[in-house]
Amino acid sequence: xxxxxxxxxxxxxxxxxxxxxxxxxxxxxxxxxxxxxxxxxxxxxxxxxxxxxxxxxxxxxxxxxxxxxxxxxxxxxxxxxxxxxxxxxxxxxxxxxxxxxxxxxxxxxxxxxxxxxxxxxxxxxxxxxxxxxxxxxxxxxxxxxxxxxxxxxxxxxxxxxxxxxxx
Amino acid sequence: xxxxxxxxxxxxxxxxxxxxxxxxxxxxxxxxxxxxxxxxxxxxxxxxxxxxxxxxxxxxxxxxxxxxxxxxxxxxxxxxxxxxxxxxxxxxxxxxxxxxxxxxxxxxxxxxxxxxxxxxxxxxxxxxxxxxxxxxxxxxxxxxxxxxxxxxxxxxxxxxxxxxxxxxxxxxxxxxxxxxxxxxxx
Amino acid sequence: xxxxxxxxxxxxxxxxxxxxxxxxxxxxxxxxxxxxxxxxxxxxxxxxxxxxxxxxxxxxxxxxxxxxxxxxxxxxxxxxxxxxxxxxxxxxxxxxxxxxxxxxxxxxxxxxxxxxxxxxxxxxxxxxxxxxxxxxxxxxxxxxxxxxxxxxxxxxxxxxxxxxxxxxxxxxxxxxxxxxxxxxxxxxxxxxxxxxxxxxxxxxxxxxxxxxxxxxxxxxxxxxxxxxxxxxxxxxxxxxxxxxxxxxxxxxxxxxxxxxxxxxxxxxxxxxxxxxxxxxxxxxxxxxxxxxxxxxxxxxxxxxxxxxxxxxxxxxxxxxxxxxxxxxxxxxxxxxxxxxxxxxxxxxxxxxxxxxxxxxxxxxxxxxxxxxxxxxxxxxxxxxxxxx
Numbered sequence: 001x002x003x004x005x006x007x008x009x010x011x012x013x014x015x016x017x018x019x020x021x022x023x024x025x026x027x028x029x030x031x032x033x034x035x036x037x038x039x040x041x042x043x044x045x046x047x048x049x050x051x052x053x054x055x056x057x058x059x060x061x062x063x064x065x066x067x068x069x070x071x072x073x074x075x076x077x078x079x080x081x082x083x084x085x086x087x088x089x090x091x092x093x094x095x096x097x098x099x100x101x102x103x104x105x106x107x108x109x110x111x112x113x114x115x116x117x118x119x120x121x122x123x124x125x126x127x128x129x130x131x132x133x134x135x136x137x138x139x140x141x142x143x144x145x146x147x148x149x150x151x152x153x154x155x156x157x158x159x160x161x162x163x164x165x166x167x
Numbered sequence: 168x169x170x171x172x173x174x175x176x177x178x179x180x181x182x183x184x185x186x187x188x189x190x191x192x193x194x195x196x197x198x199x200x201x202x203x204x205x206x207x208x209x210x211x212x213x214x215x216x217x218x219x220x221x222x223x224x225x226x227x228x229x230x231x232x233x234x235x236x237x238x239x240x241x242x243x244x245x246x247x248x249x250x251x252x253x254x255x256x257x258x259x260x261x262x263x264x265x266x267x268x269x270x271x272x273x274x275x276x277x278x279x280x281x282x283x284x285x286x287x288x289x290x291x292x293x294x295x296x297x298x299x300x301x302x303x304x305x306x307x308x309x310x311x312x313x314x315x316x317x318x319x320x321x322x323x324x325x326x327x328x329x330x331x332x333x334x335x336x337x338x339x340x341x342x343x344x345x346x347x348x349x350x351x352x353x
Numbered sequence: 354x355x356x357x358x359x360x361x362x363x364x365x366x367x368x369x370x371x372x373x374x375x376x377x378x379x380x381x382x383x384x385x386x387x388x389x390x391x392x393x394x395x396x397x398x399x400x401x402x403x404x405x406x407x408x409x410x411x412x413x414x415x416x417x418x419x420x421x422x423x424x425x426x427x428x429x430x431x432x433x434x435x436x437x438x439x440x441x442x443x444x445x446x447x448x449x450x451x452x453x454x455x456x457x458x459x460x461x462x463x464x465x466x467x468x469x470x471x472x473x474x475x476x477x478x479x480x481x482x483x484x485x486x487x488x489x490x491x492x493x494x495x496x497x498x499x500x501x502x503x504x505x506x507x508x509x510x511x512x513x514x515x516x517x518x519x520x521x522x523x524x525x526x527x528x529x530x531x532x533x534x535x536x537x538x539x540x541x542x543x544x545x546x547x548x549x550x551x552x553x554x555x556x557x558x559x560x561x562x563x564x565x566x567x568x569x570x571x572x573x574x575x576x577x578x579x580x581x582x583x584x585x586x587x588x589x590x591x592x593x594x595x596x597x598x599x600x601x602x603x604x605x606x607x608x609x610x611x612x613x614x615x616x617x618x619x620x621x622x623x624x625x626x627x628x629x630x631x632x633x634x635x636x637x638x639x640x641x642x643x644x645x646x647x648x649x650x651x652x653x654x655x656x657x658x659x660x661x662x663x664x665x666x667x668x669x670x671x672x673x674x675x676x677x678x679x680x681x682x683x684x685x686x687x688x689x690x691x692x693x694x695x696x697x698x699x700x701x702x703x704x705x706x707x708x709x710x711x712x713x714x715x716x717x718x719x720x721x722x723x724x725x726x727x728x729x730x731x732x733x734x735x736x737x738x739x740x741x
Contacts, residue, residue: 026501030448033494040487053483061490065516068497072513126480126540169723173668180409180667187408196412 004045012038025071033064050126208324211291212276214269216313219256223314228288230261235280235289243273244280255286256335257342267310271297287331290320356645359386360472383475387464394654395616396426402662409666429609436605441503444602448502453607456495456614462488463621466542470634470647474543481542482530485625486523489580492618493519496589499611500599511598514673515582515589521680522579522586528688529569529576532695533560533629542625546633555639559632564711565694568719570630572688574660577622579680581615583661585668586676623657624650683722690718 015035019028036059043052133141186193197204220226231248247266255261280289292315299305321328363382370378400422404414416422440449466481468474478484493516500512537545551558560566579586589598600611627633631653634646671679694714701707 024445027445027448030494030498037491049478049480050483053480053487056487057483057490061487061493062520065493065497065520068494068501069513069516072501072509169719169726176667177663180663183411184405184408184663184666187411193411194408194413198413 005042008038008041008045012042026068029064029067029071032067033060036060036064050129206293208326210293211278212295213271213274213292213297214278214280214289214313215292215315215319216267216289216310217287217317217320218314219317221316223311223316225253227263227310227314228255228286229264229267230255230286230288231264231267232285234283234285238279238283240277240279241273241275243270244268257339258346259342264310267313269308269313271306271308287335290324290327292319293323356471356647358645359470359647387475388461391461391464391617391620392613394620395613396430397423398616398620398658399429399612400425401658402665405659405662406666409663433606433609438605438607439602441505441602443504445502445504448498449602452495452499452502453603453610453614455498456492457610457617459488459492459495460614460617460621464624467621467624467628468543468546468633469624469650470645473634473647477543478541480540482534482540482545482625482629485542485621486527486530489618489622490523492614495614496599499603503599503602505602508599508601511589511601515599518582518586518589518673518676518680519580521677522576522684525572525680525684525688526576526580528685528692529573530625530629532565532569532692535692535695536560536566536699542628542633546628546635549632550635552639557632557635557637557639559630559635559637561630561632563698564708564715565691565698566630568687568715569691569695570626572684572691573626573630574657576684577619577626578661578664579676580622581619583615583619584665585671588670588673588676619661620654620658623654623661626657627653679726683726686722687718690714 012035015031015033015038018031019035022028022031037056040052040055040060043055046052183193188194217228218226219228231246233246233248236242236244236246245266245268246264249263249265252260253263276291278291281291297306317328321332363379366382367375367379400415403425404416404422407414414422415425418424418428440446463485465475466478466484496515496519497512500508500510500515503509533545534540537548539545539548549558549560556562561570578584582589590600600608603611627650634650636642636644636646636649694711697714698707698711701710
């Protein structure tokens, strides 16, 4: 629990809260990107190089960009959604969030892992990740690849159909 | 094959780049204040008044007939006739302009004043670097600034000047002949 | 000795500093040269590019300011600092302000994993190449922020085009580097350079001298030109079409920061290309190894910059659909074939066989794809759509 951990955690939490509370939709998406980047740096802080960099590459580089594209292509981005009106129930939201946090904290503190002496973390190098993907888990890998291809083709078909509809 | 066009283009630009250091044709810039392009003979920019001889007041050809003032399309010329007369190149007594102003910012270099002048008094100069930072009169040129010697005219437009000189010499000879004739007939 | 000059200098200064502040001094001594050298290189590149383009176009470049115009960047810096900073009234002020800052921060980060000389790298990460690509992907967000925050249709259009272009060309970029990673067996930039630092006879072990390496290098450089929005892929900047694309509404110093960010990105990605394909800091011929390693790196970097300038002066700008077609229908299949060819190279025994097999893969794919590109260029019959 060093100073870097606190700073990075603060950045992540501020990004996540801002993503909920800001008014403009694109602002929320950018704050979400900050939260993702914070998570990536937290992984790097724990020493998981591949995971942290993959988080940055995929989440911030691709998914955040995808989210802003979707916002712009569907809503126009100009119309700011009205913030939660004061008559909404923020108190209920806070209570629910606190309850979930308490349950998760109780669950985590009662796991075996926290109470056992710290084992040396297994060094999952990229080479090991690669070999296990290609040898042990090759079937799930191929299935995921097929699923992604199907999603891509489906998206293209849906987009094409919309272009031909007015005809 | 795909990509050949790009390679040919790159070769051509490389040839341009390397040739610009050695070949005159591949570097056509004229570095303006230090080098200048040669000016064509008929180039014109702003009019000037011609005077013969050495005295700009006495030798001024303009007789203040005000034709150029009337014909100028943007009306940039202002002329005031003098009260007395002085002799011109054939000896006849003529008025002269007491005030002759041309506004540089209004003149559009159309050369109409030159075309209508019956006395070959106003011609076009080809000097174009006329800008000044004097906002209050720097661009209103008076008779003193506009008067330039005939030698200047002969230097910048040689062919026209030769033709004008020939015509004036002929008129002078005719005037001389007429001056001597009455002594004979009477 | 001059090869390790800077490393020894750093150790000497560290030896003289008290033990308490040694980590901080070490970090500063590593970072400050990067922060000084590359912006100076940027300034020199702006003036050399303008002079180079001028000579290509039969004219002088800027030659009034210093000795042959070399102080032109000073004049440019002075101009951009003293220009009025105009922000449109309806622009989103926070995001508008943050966009150039994010771009600049993200532009400096990739230099940490480039080995500039032997033992001269800022951060020897085990996943250096992955770090580079992750940071490059973040820079797309800043482009989008710049375009969107100006509340200007044209700037938004430029931003969307820029992001689409950057995403499309990231795939061939990554795939061609995967071929190198496969051949080197590691993601660390230091190891990749060290694998290329040997000689067999007179030829260095650079990956660009293999068939898949050559094709991969060409693909990498084309994708790099597109990633940094450089001509002929500069439609998002489109100086003659949508004026400045996503940075229309920026004036003065922020514009200069965008320029700096773009050029720094160009240097970084050239640096990565040098590391992956051209052997990093290693010399090309065995009898030239007495020249210090960092001089080789910068010489190769200058060579690639000259290549960028040359291509900019030669090729016209690509239209958006031509650009996207090229990325997805030519470069992506070609990059996959390069990966396969690199795999064949790795697993076949040394000798003529693997040269022939690798070259065959690439040549066949190239001719087939080239034929595909050329047939699509034929102008289609004009169709009319009338209002019903």
